[in-house]
Amino acid sequence: MRFQSVLILLTMLKVTGVLLPARAARADEPESTVLAGGLKSRRPLVKNPGSGATTPLGSAAQGKSTGGKPYSNQTRQQLERSKRSYEELIREHEQKLADYRKNPLSQDNKGLLKNQPPDVQQKIIEGRIKELERQLEKQRSELEKINEAIRALPSKD
């Protein structure tokens, strides 16, 4: 596993949506070009939700653009796509957890598990199962938010 520091991190943030506000601001605002691209300013800025403008922290710009209701700014098509994606992800994750429960050593990538005394091995296996379950819970809870947003949409008819 080789970590290409800048490029991969920035691409990851872009994909996860973290970088999108800064990039959008760069397209709209000459001021942001310096801040997002060259990082010339040490003054923390935040994109003003919905306006495309960048304003200093501590202003009225703080707060969620969706008014505390996640996904409420998305179209039915976007929500349905997210729903399918999460359902697929959850299915894969459930399979992964089942595989791990069946044979934990099959995923012992570096031999870190098999070389441990049995009591430590047991702790690692239990901890790994707990973590995979917690990840699943998070994904299911996110899917529920998407489903709620779909239910809150006006009827198609």
Next chain:
Amino acid sequence: MQIHLSQLALLLTRLSESYEERGYDSVRIDDMDLYWIVQPPEWTDLQHEPPLCVGSLKDDWEALQRVLEGQMPTSVDFDRLAAVLRAVSERLAR
């Protein structure tokens, strides 16, 4: 304390650029894999000894690669990226 997502991007850019200027290009973490995690809500409850979970850096990185390839990100990906950043930090500090 309010965390603005756009500031996370700025911080990562600043950190990455700063280390690039110092001559770092990439960091090898492929000899690391399993790690202990204290999950919420226990991780901020200092009154009790927390139960431990186990994460996998290999697993985290593979999942993050899928995000790069177009898989929809989830909040779990923030945890994964955090774990990778921690491993990178450990290597940078050596």
